[in-house]
């Protein structure tokens with residue numbers, strides 16, 4: 001699925017939270033949305049998954065205006081995995097995943113054999129089938145995220161939105177979740193805080209600051225000390241990692257500016273999409 005966000009703005013009262021956002025996610029890409037706290041990442045994602053209604057602009061999936069299709073159809077096409085949040089009611093793991101089938105069914109329709117097969121297959125894919133009968137609230141943070149990804153798989157969504165999916169997870173589970181997401185090969189847009197994880201897994205990055213998209217491009221073009229200093233106001237050293245071949249960022253705390261960092265090739269930054 002190709003996703004386009006063109007000129008999308010959203011305000012609360014007189015405060016513009018996101019301003020004239022332009023971004024594209026191409027079929028099969030994993031695009032990382034990065035930016036400081038409060039830069040508008042979650043607000044943008046909520047506009048895309050229709051929890052919020054943009055003031056202006058257009059969001060389209062495969063060329064079709066998202067606001068011209070029903071919420072039910074949107075729910076078939078777009079799945080959301082957000083950071084681990086407490087759930088109001090406890091459910092069995094298999095029932096959480098079965099919720100992914102809801103947009104495909106009428107409210108009175110019982111679960112079909114096909115629904116059960118898809119739920120089982122999704123749990124198998126995330127390595128949680130043996131936990132199908134457990135209650136969701138007893139799972140660890142990483143296990144919960146895997147179940148939420150299984151729900152997205154059962155939903156058979158063509159576009160996956162992830163809002164800080166690895167928040168609160170230890171490093172092993174952060175990598176496990178990102179490996180899983182990457183391996184799905186579903187068109188995905190993920191708000192991420194960890195820049196090294198973004199560098200390792202994302203095909204392209206979209207950088208936000210103060211409600212605006214500042215620049216987009218492949219990680220190796222975006223993740224350069226000068227840009228990182230402008231966006232995050234921290235000094236960094238960035239090298240190409242000898243094993244992964246991806247940019248590897250070391251943050252340099254307590255440094256007052258850029259003067260102690262040997263400027264590498266900072267000139268060829270990313271481009272606006």
Ligand SMILES: Nc1ncnc2c1ncn2[C@@H]1O[C@H](COP(=O)(O)OP(=O)(O)OP(=O)(O)O)[C@@H](O)[C@H]1O
Nearest residue numbers: 012015017035036037038039040041042043044191
């Ligand atoms: N309903 C609201 N009313 C007023 N301001 C809001 C509202 N929702 C969000 N904001 C403000 O909009 C800005 C963007 O918030 P948002 O949550 O989108 O940022 P973010 O980039 O996702 O941040 P973080 O990285 O901290 O999760 C913040 O300054 C936030 O306080």
